[in-house]
Structure formats: C-alpha cells, structure tokens
C-alpha cells in the first residue's frame with residue numbers, strides 16, 4: 207500500500223563532509239524518542255556546506271489537532287516555519303541556498319516513506335528542489351543514512367548511500 211523509496215546500493219555513493227554527517231547524527235540521537243529535522247545549506251561550489259537544526263513541532267500539532275495530524279513527533283516531522291525561514295534567509299544573505307532537508311526515523315531505516323514523499327510534493331513545501339537526507343535510528347544508534355535526490359527529468363527521488371568526505 208505505502209510507496210517508499212529505498213537507497214539503491216548499485217549507484218555510486220554521494221560524498222558529504224564528515225562534520226555535517228556528525229552533526230546530523232548527533233541531532234538525531236539527541237532528539238530521541240522523537241524524529242529530528244533540519245536543513246543543509248550550500249552553494250554551487252559546495253553543495254553540503256553547513257547544517258542547521260529546526261524544531262520538529264509534530265507532537266504539538268498532533269496534540270492540538272489529532273484528526274489533521276494523526277502522528278506525533280516520534281513517527282513524523284513538521285518543521286517549525288520560523289526556524290526554516292530564518293535558515294533560508296541567512297543562506298541567501300551568504301549567497302547560498304537550502305540544498306537538502308534532513309530528518310530521522312526512529313526504529314526504522316533510512317528510506318523515504320510514503321508520508322515523506324507526500325510532504326515533499328505538497329504545494330506548501332518550502333524546498334521542492336532540495337535533496338532529502340534521512341537518518342535511520344535503531345536501538346538508539348544510527349543504523350544508516352540515505353540521500354534522496356530528484357531526477358531532473360522525472361522529478362522522482364532516487365536514493366543513494368553516503369560516504370563521509372573531508373569538509
């Protein structure tokens with residue numbers, strides 16, 4: 207029933223600076239038992255230059271309106287709007303842009319879920335062209351990380367594994 211996109215191990219891995227991966231993984235573990243979310247900003251020279259944390263407000267939304275938001279922050283994320291607008295503004299001032307959205311999965315692997323796809327394709331999603339980075343957290347450890355990029359022609363996401371590079 208649910209369509210999801212997994213990492214395609216047959217494709218070349220994407221190189222992301224080790225310090226960015228460390229920051230994102232630390233955020234994922236600190237946010238337990240909830241999912242974390244945030245943004246990665248960069249420019250043409252360096253696509254993944256800095257990571258910025260955003261608040262996941264899904265639990266508050268779920269508590270206020272469980273019909274519209276049937277899941278809480280342990281199962282889903284909703285990026286705080288002020289947080290992401292601030293990051294976007296700062297990136298622009300420095301000649302860059304948001305190049306990836308990241309979030310974690312608690313007790314699940316690093317795939318792009320049907321719900322993630324729905325969120326990314328929502329008309330109000332602020333970063334429709336960005337990549338999606340997903341950190342799988344299993345048993346309070348990072349079990350894997352995947353990067354999902356849109357194919358330019360079809361606009362559908364393709365999942366790739368990641369290797370840590372130098373910054």
Ligand SMILES: [Zn+2]
Nearest residue numbers: 309311319322
């Ligand atoms: Zn997800």
